[in-house]
Amino acid sequence: MSDILGLDEPRPHAGSNDANSAVPAGPDLELEAHAKRGAHWFYWIAGLSVVNSAAYLLSANFHFLAGLGITEVVDGIAEVFIMNGSSNAVRVVATGFDLIVVIGFALAGYYSARLVGSVFVIGIVLYFFDGLLALAFGDAFMALFHAFALYQLIRGYLAVRQLKQFYRAAAPVGAPPPPPAFG
Numbered sequence: 001m002s003d004i005l006g007l008d009e010p011r012p013h014a015g016s017n018d019a020n021s022a023v024p025a026g027p028d029l030e031l032e033a034h035a036k037r038g039a040h041w042f043y044w045i046a047g048l049s050v051v052n053s054a055a056y057l058l059s060a061n062f063h064f065l066a067g068l069g070i071t072e073v074v075d076g077i078a079e080v081f082i083m084n085g086s087s088n089a090v091r092v093v094a095t096g097f098d099l100i101v102v103i104g105f106a107l108a109g110y111y112s113a114r115l116v117g118s119v120f121v122i123g124i125v126l127y128f129f130d131g132l133l134a135l136a137f138g139d140a141f142m143a144l145f146h147a148f149a150l151y152q153l154i155r156g157y158l159a160v161r162q163l164k165q166f167y168r169a170a171a172p173v174g175a176p177p178p179p180p181a182f183g
Contacts, residue, residue: 038156042109
């Protein structure tokens, strides 16, 4: 339908057998989209964890499934300490911990979006353990949502790996540097 007037020129495809096959056409746009979407899950996790922590501070009785379980555990422990006579400073410490964890996940989103695979892996591992924590506390819905989010994160990481392979293959090979001159 887009070639209805015959104005579109055929685009070379990577791997075609014509004269243009020596020049790669570019990375698959779908791979780039998967990588970015996977990285953006870290932002969602961080953002919804902020909302969960704010709900804790305001004594609201709800939480988002995509948030981090570790922040909820720390908030719950702080609440137990407060109910047993500790000062409200415990709540401030818990919120500070929540903030550090949330900033870590936001940074994971930032660096993952810039195709830093190692940050993707660290974030995936941490979120996996967070999902196990949710499962250990019997929050099946939160654990299932963690599994879905992990699927999206892993999909993004695999796209990053494929993009990196493409960029390495497409990188021009330069001549070796000249030997040092002594003399």
